[in-house]
Amino acid sequence: xxxxxxxILVLAxxxxxxxxxxxxxxxxxxxxxxxxxxTIFNPDDLKALEMALEVKDRIQGxxxxxxxxxxARAADIIRESLYRGADDGIVISDRKFAGSxxxxxxxxxxxxxxxxxxxxxxxxxxxAIDGDTAQVGPQTAEKLNMPQITYCETxxxxxxxxxxxxxxxxxxCETVKSHFPLLLTVHGNAADCRPRNAVRVISNKKVxxxxxxxxxxxxxxxxxxxxxxxxxxWTADDINADPxxxxxAGSPTKVKNIENVVLxxxxxxxLTDNENDIDILMKELIKSHIIG
Amino acid sequence: xxxxxxxxxxxxxxxxxxxxxxxxxxxxxxREAGQDSLAPIDFxxxxxxxxxxxxxxxxxxxxxxxxxxxxxxxxxxxxxxxAIVYAEGTQKNHEAMTKAGxxxxxxxxxxxxxxxxxxxxxxxxxIVSRADAGFANIWGLQDCAETIYEFGSDELKDKYLPRISxxxxxxxxxxxxxxxxxxxxxxxxxTYNEQDGRWYLNGVKRFxxxxxxxxxxxxxxxxxxxxxxxxxxxxxxxRTSKAVTIRRIENKLGIKGSPTAELVFxxxxxxxVGERKLGxxxxxxxxxxxxxxxxxxxxxxxxEAAYREALDYAKQREQFGKAIICFPQVYEMLSNMRxxxxxxxxxxxxxxxxxxxxxxxxxxxxxxxxxxxERADMKTAQRNADMLTPMLKLFSSEYxxxxxxxxxxxxxxxxxxxxxxxxxxxxxxxxxxxxxxxSQLQVVAAIRFVGNGSYLKRMExxxxxxxxxxxxxxxxxxxxxxxxxxxxxxxxxAPSYPAELFDFNARNAVETAGYIIMSYLLLQDTNRCRCFKxxxxxxxxxxxxxxxxxxxxxxxxxxxxxxxxKM
Numbered sequence: 001x002x003x004x005x006x007x008i009l010v011l012a013x014x015x016x017x018x019x020x021x022x023x024x025x026x027x028x029x030x031x032x033x034x035x036x037x038x039t040i041f042n043p044d045d046l047k048a049l050e051m052a053l054e055v056k057d058r059i060q061g062x063x064x065x066x067x068x069x070x071x072a073r074a075a076d077i078i079r080e081s082l083y084r085g086a087d088d089g090i091v092i093s094d095r096k097f098a099g100s101x102x103x104x105x106x107x108x109x110x111x112x113x114x115x116x117x118x119x120x121x122x123x124x125x126x127x128a129i130d131g132d133t134a135q136v137g138p139q140t141a142e143k144l145n146m147p148q149i150t151y152c153e154t155x156x157x158x159x160x161x162x163x164x165x166x167x168x169x170x171x172x173c174e175t176v177k178s179h180f181p182l183l184l185t186v187h188g189n190a191a192d193c194r195p196r197n198a199v200r201v202i203s204n205k206k207v208x209x210x211x212x213x214x215x216x217x218x219x220x221x222x223x224x225x226x227x228x229x230x231x232x233x234w235t236a237d238d239i240n241a242d243p244x245x246x247x248x249a250g251s252p253t254k255v256k257n258i259e260n261v262v263l264x265x266x267x268x269x270x271l272t273d274n275e276n277d278i279d280i281l282m283k284e285l286i287k288s289h290i291i292g
Numbered sequence: 293x294x295x296x297x298x299x300x301x302x303x304x305x306x307x308x309x310x311x312x313x314x315x316x317x318x319x320x321x322x323r324e325a326g327q328d329s330l331a332p333i334d335f336x337x338x339x340x341x342x343x344x345x346x347x348x349x350x351x352x353x354x355x356x357x358x359x360x361x362x363x364x365x366x367x368x369x370x371x372x373x374x375a376i377v378y379a380e381g382t383q384k385n386h387e388a389m390t391k392a393g394x395x396x397x398x399x400x401x402x403x404x405x406x407x408x409x410x411x412x413x414x415x416x417x418x419i420v421s422r423a424d425a426g427f428a429n430i431w432g433l434q435d436c437a438e439t440i441y442e443f444g445s446d447e448l449k450d451k452y453l454p455r456i457s458x459x460x461x462x463x464x465x466x467x468x469x470x471x472x473x474x475x476x477x478x479x480x481x482x483t484y485n486e487q488d489g490r491w492y493l494n495g496v497k498r499f500x501x502x503x504x505x506x507x508x509x510x511x512x513x514x515x516x517x518x519x520x521x522x523x524x525x526x527x528x529x530x531r532t533s534k535a536v537t538i539r540r541i542e543n544k545l546g547i548k549g550s551p552t553a554e555l556v557f558x559x560x561x562x563x564x565v566g567e568r569k570l571g572x573x574x575x576x577x578x579x580x581x582x583x584x585x586x587x588x589x590x591x592x593x594x595x596e597a598a599y600r601e602a603l604d605y606a607k608q609r610e611q612f613g614k615a616i617i618c619f620p621q622v623y624e625m626l627s628n629m630r631x632x633x634x635x636x637x638x639x640x641x642x643x644x645x646x647x648x649x650x651x652x653x654x655x656x657x658x659x660x661x662x663x664x665x666e667r668a669d670m671k672t673a674q675r676n677a678d679m680l681t682p683m684l685k686l687f688s689s690e691y692x693x694x695x696x697x698x699x700x701x702x703x704x705x706x707x708x709x710x711x712x713x714x715x716x717x718x719x720x721x722x723x724x725x726x727x728x729x730x731s732q733l734q735v736v737a738a739i740r741f742v743g744n745g746s747y748l749k750r751m752e753x754x755x756x757x758x759x760x761x762x763x764x765x766x767x768x769x770x771x772x773x774x775x776x777x778x779x780x781x782x783x784x785x786a787p788s789y790p791a792e793l794f795d796f797n798a799r800n801a802v803e804t805a806g807y808i809i810m811s812y813l814l815l816q817d818t819n820r821c822r823c824f825k826x827x828x829x830x831x832x833x834x835x836x837x838x839x840x841x842x843x844x845x846x847x848x849x850x851x852x853x854x855x856x857x858k859m
Contacts, residue, residue: 194388194391194392195351195352195356196348196351197348197391197393198392198394198397199330199393199406201341201344201345201348202329202330202341202344202406203329205340205341205344226329
């Protein structure tokens, strides 16, 4: 792995596309039917990638490496990142990771990140659309003993040794400055990621990981450097992880039951244009501070 | 929304059988494979590149351009401190297209281009136009790079082409207050200064699309005392020289996001493109053909947008207890809209393939001598491109107007309201049959191919192409219509036929040829994919009726009747 003096990491996740859920999205036992849902780049993570690339645009020699944990096909996430401006990526993949909750995931990620000795910034999306926990970013920062700024919306300023960002909070926004190293989670309101770039797509479309090369019966060593080295795969052994802290063993979260909740209208009131109904509506609007 | 992926007909033309030859020639036998990471290793790899890049175009068109189109139409560009500032949405569009590396698509890789043939590039133009026909002008003026590449010196190419690939905008400055369709009357003066060895431009240009572009190609009178086209040369003006005043931006009916400006050149330093005196007679003619192809793509894209709007509305809108699409008069309109779009799209990519071949051979001929066979091939491609380009411009722009008109009609009263997109499409469509040569001028350009038998020869070539047996009855139908064309041309090309009457009936002749060629093309498409069969049959039906009408007109309006029309 080539690292730069200004190393930026982006934590990204491949998730099922829950935005366009069809009837077969859930199995009978209430778990997600992954086969029926196309996978996508977690939307908040794409915004995190954009903020990382904005830093790279401003700091000469900065390098953006995308880290994803998941099955081998998560290499798609790395390629997508290369198309948009990242330099390279790592797929952390091992059967031992299966069943990881946020604690085990952040342990694995933190352990992997320790292999870099010169991290300046780590970006991640605020949360993933499949779990919606918003825990992995902050937990990873804690384990790395790194300060963190959550809910980042705009990159205001960045220099060789400090960064200023605007955070989006429930009751307003906050501008925060920090030195490095630092982990930031990026809010869904942040700028959309830049588009794929034609030249980057053409030159990176054949980039593949070791297991993808095997699957396509390619001899990885015969491939040119620019195709062979941009996606690395790290196993549990590669990151020297403690097996008892991975996967099911390392996950205290126990799922008791998953319910398929169908939202139904409960408190709907039909109002007509008579005086009484309009009065009810006005009182309701004033009560909820929409008017008045 | 992805405007590439949701339209399977585009990929159909990307994989036309002739593409293997076009791509092979364009990549010169894939000789750069392995040396340049952007060079395709074989045909499949190249098509995969085009496919992936068009996917980006489709995504940006469907997500970004489409979303900005309405606000761009309302806001339009402004002049601030003698500079044109685009509407906010236009700026965002341009920024997104630049970041995505979608400028310089057809330029060679050494100028930071993608070295794509014209087929995928024109397809991108169609996709962009479907989202915003006005923005398609700003983006599509990267075509100017093609003129610099074909005719400019190496120095000029090295200096400007990479800038265009990186998103520098272009304009072609031809029209003047007294020189519109008649460009021979251009007066803007170019003077050579012996002392510093530079050219300087002085004068006025009007109706200049994207008038404040970074790089301008300007037609100017370099030969003092001359009065016709042979005294005109072509110049490149760099905006950083700051010697052009923007007098005004026109307030237009449509394509409001695309700034149209009146400009005053005052001692504006400029560089000569190519050779002196060839400005109009060679370079502008070449540029103009490219621009007409661009309007063809723009027209098909806009018509596609209007058709989809109309179709969606007709499915949703219920009257008399059912969706209005169920009523014969409504579905008739929709089916004819689709046949018109399918017919002109087929003509668009047929024309583009010939443009590709002739351009590619031309580029190769600068490196090595072409073989006799290649030279003949290039000549045929060039002739086919020349004869199909005005026909494409004529039909696609007129059809775009008709389709946009019917789109409003299907929307009924709602379509007349500003809330619906179709009124913008209708306004945007109106310029298509006017700029880059009016429909009338396309007829003037096309009529010689009626006279010299080129269209008939082309029809016969389509007639001899292999065809599945089940489609032969359709071929017979087209043959019967073709006989009507033979009859029509025999009247008009008789030695005794008066010249004025010939001009009078020219449009009837050119349009007759057009209906038949589009029918043949759709039949060939149907042979490859049955998804075109309905449109093909509907086009043949339309052709039958339209050709009969035109033949009647030509047969009826003779020397005596033409006087009735004179004003």
